[in-house]
Amino acid sequence: MSEKIILLINRDSAFLAHTAETLRLAGYRTHTAMDMRGALSVLSSERTGLIICDKTLQDVSGYDLLNFIKKDPLRDCIPFMFLVSAKEQGHALKAFEMGALDFLVYPLAPELLVERVDEVFETTRKSDPPVAHPPVAEPPVTEPPAPVHPHDNGSTDEATVVAVRRVDISRDGVIWLPGKVGKFRGSTLFVETALFGKPGVTLMMRFQLDDGIFVLNGHIKDIRYDDFQKPAWIEMVVREDEAWHRIHRYLQDNTGMPSAEPAQTPDDTFLLHPGALEKTAFRTGPMESVEVRDPSYDQRFYHSLIGKQLDNYRAITLIGSGSMGGVMQGWDVALEREVALKVISYELSSKEKFREMFIKEARVVSRLNHLNIAQIYYIGTSNDIFYYAMEFVDGKTLKELIDQESRLNVLKGLEYLITVCEALYYVHQNSIVHRDIKPANIMINTAGLIKVVDFGVAKTSDSKTKGEKSMIxxxxxxxxxxxxxxxxxxxxxxxxxxxATFYHALTGSPPFEADDYKDIMAQHIARPLPPMKEKNPRIPTPLAAIIEKMMAKDPFDRYKDCQTIANELKSLQTRILKRLRQSSEEKAG
Amino acid sequence: MLILVVDDSMVARNILKNVLEPMGHEVIEASNGREALKILEKLAKEVGCVLLDWNMPVMNGFETLQAIRSDKDCGHILILMVSTESEDEFIERAIAAGANGYLAKPFSAEELKAKMADILKAAKPR
Amino acid sequence: MNKIVLIDCSSEVTSALAELLGEQCSLSNISSEDRIVPEENRMIVLEADASPDAIYLKISRIRAACKFKDIPIIVIKRREDRIPLEHFLSSGATEVLSLDAPPGACRQILRGHLIPNRKPLEKEMAYLVPFIENTVQVLKTTASLEVAFREVYFSNTFRIFGDISGIIGLSGESEGTVAVTLYWRLARNIIARMMNVQEERINAEYIHDGVGELINVISGSTKKRFKGTPFHFELSLPTVVVGSGHQLGHPEGSSIAVLIFDVDDSAFVLQVCLKPKKHLI
Structure with missing residues (x-):
């Protein structure tokens, strides 16, 4: 129930006492004030349902007070009624223009006053109850007031029902929470959200449409709780800017419930029961059709380890995951240094053969000592979880770099390739094969140093497990x-x-592409390599030739070792630099 | 004394009010700077003291402080900043802009009382 | 020996779990969640056999009974049901496994959850201690409440459990989010004490507003402690959120510290995610 509390303001104390008594007898709690100061004092502590005000007060005019109230987001929805003496009638029209609800002139029969006041409380209960003032003697919250269904009829029947759509809502542009738009009317949107605010509070609303992300700015006009502990409906007035025009068009194109459910009758308000919302939410616009997939079991396994400790290593955050396992940022509590923890996927670690071979190789790799190789520190099992700790490289992977810049500058790529070739030569000299060279396994740390990661561990099978497709x-x-x-x-x-890695890095696309990985594999086996220069004409012919030779189908047609490649690349690098120097000198000269 | 309490949080306003009223002060409230200035337009003469929060939507406490201090009619009004922003540079800025005192949140009722007593004493003509 | 309690689980689920975890765990089966003492167990297992709504309710009641302690609640689904995970997770479940999932995966995931939480690192405590001390101080000063810091654990997702949360976004030299989450009863008690009025006078609106003010004061007074360090931040306006299960975004690669505080027989949490923009270590 809306409180029947009235604030009566008049300069005449006798009139105040008399009128207050009339209203009290009619069942209204009435507070009185003789000036604006007194009125504000009442408003700040009482959940006022109606203001009845004279034209002139002790300190200001009634119009001033009305004007003030209407600009106050906390109180602008309190109905305001003028009750002026016949001698001082003033301008009723002006009062109505300023938002007054009624304009009465006294002397007035008490029954008539009560009748008009009753009408006000009757209509406000049905339409816009003032819900947002500091109430005082509320019932305890454990028994929330009866649900407010203010729009059972009347004022929102012109609002357009839209296909319920998820949006993000934020107060500060930093923290975004989901909401659902159910209706709009003009530039007023009706949104259900768990993010609460008071009327007047500014909010942002983010829509993701096919042609981009649009953010609306606006403020809360009203908020309606059904249950104080559940999401509420917010009536948000938005600024009519470019973004709004786009969203408005979108909403107009998506009116109506997208289903065979009974069409929106005039009283089909946005106060749908939660189940109805859920059902429609999945069937709305194109963005909604993307089904959210549950994370894989591997992902969930890695997540179960966050905030835990494996032997001496604390798992801080999950950095990424691949076919082999998940990589976490970790901390070695014994040596007090950062590490990368790689946890092997449950599928691989459950295979005895894999574990044996993995440990054997890791031992060899852990003895490698090269500036450009991320070192393995430790390999172990804890709680049957198979993992190893390696040097933590703070930086970017070549993959991220390609994603960002689409392709590498030729000189830069050349330099990186030389470094990796020399590192791989050292590794191959130690009879180790990496087996999973790819852009994601080549890192550039914050100091610009190349680090090849995931060494020697990518081997899952040779002829022994051949045929197990899932093991590739x-x-x-x-x-x-x-x-x-x-x-x-x-x-x-x-x-x-x-x-293949540098083919991608230098041209911006991998050597072979297809939707299905089997097609890609088939191309690696049989299809001639598309010439690099077709994809990036700026690649020097000798460089393209080197990479194409590296990618010969028959291993015997490739280079005999990585040092040979590095040497060829270096002499090419010298020639390119020399030519650049000459041409800049020529320009200067 | 009539005190205008300006804070966007209703609870924060009530915390202040529930200490000030038993001290014999009368309290009116505003939920942001713009609202406060509107009230002062009408009631500048009556208001003796303004308690101002710093971080508020629409118009923050510092802007409000500057606006009040540039208004001749408000010359007599004491201003106490009451804010969670309690780094020295904030306090210095507020005092330089004309605040009579600064109270950092969180504060106890006793601290508020003491602070009020301080600024009232300092403002008394000798 | 890890104690695992199964609530109202069928024999199929019970034997499946015994098979997965048998040797290292002692399993007991009880018939109703009412009798559960969550902190006596390392893990709680439920079977999703009833209507989804009944299960969500059951999960959220158990989660509330845990008083924010990080006890994994595992839901075992029937093979045929296709309810998205999110619905269970937002009610308070830690993980949802299905009877037809690969046993190897289930075993690993359950073992992962059974590993005790790690202790915070010194460098983590360096930025958590100011939050802990100020939270205690704020409640002492404004609400005359004695609050005791119980423990901290770390999470990879920023999820809110409880009835009401005050959240504040941080920007500046560090970025991140701080959120305080309470159950309704404690929230009302704290706000009443802050305002120095009877609890009966505190309605929902005061609670919404007061929780926003609470997080504002906690983070505002803590911010001062970071002046001149890479952890310093600026405050945005507080956001208040009702209900459980909301997931908030957080800077990539940052961990979320969940700090648990005890107040008499109830508890609340402060979640802190703070990441300096400059690299520290």
Whole structure:
């Protein structure tokens, strides 16, 4: 129930006492004031349902007070009624223009006054009850007031029902919470959200449409709780800017419930029961049709380890995950340093063969000591969880770099490629094959240093597990033909993958592309390599030739080792730099 | 004394009010700077003290402080900033702009009383 | 030996779990969640056999009974049901596994959840201690409440559990989010004490407003402690959110510290996610 509290303001104390008594007898709690100051004092502590005011007060005019109230977002919805003496009639029209609800002149029969006041409380209960003033003697919150259904009829029947749509709502542009738009009328949107605010509070509303993200700015005009602990309906008035025009068009195009449910009758208000909202929410605009997939079991496994400790290593956050396992930022509590923790996927770690081989290789790799290789510190099992700790590289992967810049500058790419070739040469000298060279496994740290990561651990199978398709590991985009064929691998497979990696880095697209990974694999095996210069004409012919040779289908047609490649690249680099110097000197001269 | 309490939080206003009223002051409220200025347009003479929060929507406390201090009619009004912003540079800025005192949230009722007593004493003509 | 309690689980689910975790865990089965003492268990398992709404309610009641302690609640789904995970997670479940999921995966996931939470690092405590001390101080000063910091754990998602939360976005040299979450009863008690009025006079609106003010004062007074450090931040306006299960965004690669505080027989949490823009370590 809306409180029947009235604020009566008049300069004449006798009139105040008399009129207050009339209203009290009619069942209204009435507070009185003789000036604006007194009125504001009442308003700040009482949940006032109606203001009845004289034309002239002790300090200001009644119009001033009305004007003030109407600009106050906390109180502008309190009905305001003028009750003026016949001698001082003033301008009723002006009062109505300013938002007054009624204009009465006294002397007035008490019954008539009560009748008009009753009408006000009758209509406000049905339409816009003032819900947002500091109430005082509320019932305890454990028994929230009866649900307010203010729009059962009347004032919103012109509002357009839209296909319920999820939006993001924010007060500060930092924290966004979901909401659902149910209706709009003019530039007023009706949104259900768990983000609460008072009338007057400014809000942002973010829509994701096919042609971009649009943010509306506005403020809360009204908020209606059904239950104080559940999401509420907010009536938000938005600024009519460019974004609004776009959204308005969108909303108009998406009116009506998108289903065979009974069409919106005039009293089909936005106060739908939650179930109805849920049902429609999944069937709305094109953006909604994207089904949110549950995370994979692997992902969920890695997540279960966040905030935990494996032996001496604390798992801080999940950085990423691949076919082999999840990588976390970790902390070595014994040595007090950052590490990358790689947790092996449950599928691989449950295979005895894999574990044996993995440990054997990791031992060898852990002995490698090279500036451009992320070192393995430790390999272990804790609670049956198989993991290893390696050097933490703070920086970007080559993949991220390509994603960002679409492709590398030729000189930069050349420099990186030389470094990786030399690092791989060192590794191959130690009889280790990486097996999963790809842009995501080449990192550039914040100091600009290249680090090859995930060394020697990507091997899952040789001929012994051949045929287990699910065991093929690594990205098919960079796999060598012999790897795809499941043959025994040697360092020449790494040369192929490195070639494919830099093919991508320098041209901006991988050597072979297809929707299905099987098609990509087939191309690696049989299809001639598309010439690099077709994709990026700025690539020097000798560089393209080197990469194309690295990617020869037959391992015997590739380079004999990585040092040879590095040497060729270096002499090419010298020639390019020399030519650049000459041409800049010529320009200068 | 008539005190205008300006804070966007209703609870924050009530905390102040519930300490000030038993001290014998009368309290009126505003939920942002613009609202406060509107009230002062009408009641500048009556209001003796303004308690101002810093972070508020529409018009923040510092802007309000500057506006009040540039209004001749409000010359007599004491201003106490009451804010969670309690770094020295905020306090210095407020005092330089004409605040009579600064009270950092959180505060106890006793601290508020003491602060009020301080600024009232300092303002008394000798 | 990890104690795992199964609530009202069928024999199929019970034996499946015994198979997965048998050796290292002691499983007990009880018939109703009413009798559960959550903190006595390392893990709570439910079976989603009733209507989804009944399960959501059950989960949220158990989650509330945990008093913010990080006890994994695992829901075992029937094979055929296709309810999205999110619905269970937002009610308070930690993980939802299905009877037809690969046993190897389930075993690993359950084992992961059974590992005790790690202790905070020194460098993490460096920025958490000011929040802890100020939270205690704020409630002492404004509400005359003695609050005791109980523990901290770390999470990879920023999810809110409880009836009402005050959230504030942080920007500046550090970015992140701080959120205080309470159950309704404690919230009302705290706001009444802050305003120095009887609890009966505190209605929902005061609680909404007061929780916003609470997070504002906690983060505002803590901010001063970071002056001159890479953790310093600026405040935005507080956001108040009702209900449970909301997930908030957070800076990539940051962890969320969940700080639990005890007040008499109830508790509340402060979640802190703060990431300096400059690299620190």
């Amino acid at each position: 590991i690594g990205s098919p985009l960079y796999m060598s033909p012999e790897q795809i064929a499941g043959l025994t691998l040697d360092y020449r497979s790494d040369i192929y993958s490195l070639g």
